[in-house]
Amino acid sequence: MTAAAKPVVFGAPYSVYVRAVRLALEEKAVDYELVPVDIFAPSGVPPEHKVRHPFGKIPAFEHAGFRLYEASAITRYVDEAFPGPRLQPDDPLGRARGTESSNPSPSSGESNANLISSAATVFLAISRHLTDE
Numbered sequence: 001m002t003a004a005a006k007p008v009v010f011g012a013p014y015s016v017y018v019r020a021v022r023l024a025l026e027e028k029a030v031d032y033e034l035v036p037v038d039i040f041a042p043s044g045v046p047p048e049h050k051v052r053h054p055f056g057k058i059p060a061f062e063h064a065g066f067r068l069y070e071a072s073a074i075t076r077y078v079d080e081a082f083p084g085p086r087l088q089p090d091d092p093l094g095r096a097r098g099t100e101s102s103n104p105s106p107s108s109g110e111s112n113a114n115l116i117s118s119a120a121t122v123f124l125a126i127s128r129h130l131t132d133e
């Protein structure tokens with residue numbers, strides 16, 4: 001695995017989950033490629049995308065042959081695999097809070113909670129990083 005390989009984000013610019021991943025990549029100043037995927041195509045989720053993501057959602061991610069899905073997993077991987085500013089707190093308590101808030105809620109508001117928390121995890125980390133400077 002080499003950080004030098006160019007990571008690929010599969011998704012669409014409108015998606016807040018895709019944006020969270022892109023934000024993490026931008027913060028780390030990682031050169032990446034955004035490959036458009038139309039999950040709402042009339043013909044359905046493209047078959048090749050179902051191979052990347054078992055639920056046919058965006059984003060999906062690939063780096064040097066390593067495939068990943070779920071925005072929180074991807075943002076965490078980006079933070080740890082690439083040089084640059086740390087996007088997660090160094091202390092275990094802070095990281096635990098980030099993990100807590102990035103897990104899906106079992107309530108009826110699951111998709112909203114998940115959507116907000118994925119983005120919030122990254123934004124929190126970035127703002128922490130900026131205020132530390």
Ligand SMILES: N[C@@H](CCC(=O)N[C@@H](CS)C(=O)NCC(=O)O)C(=O)O
Nearest residue numbers: 015016017057058059070071072118
């Ligand atoms: N838990 C996923 C959620 C991703 C997600 O729901 N993405 C939306 C686009 S913003 C999607 O693919 N929706 C299509 C669907 O739910 O079938 C993540 O964090 O990556």
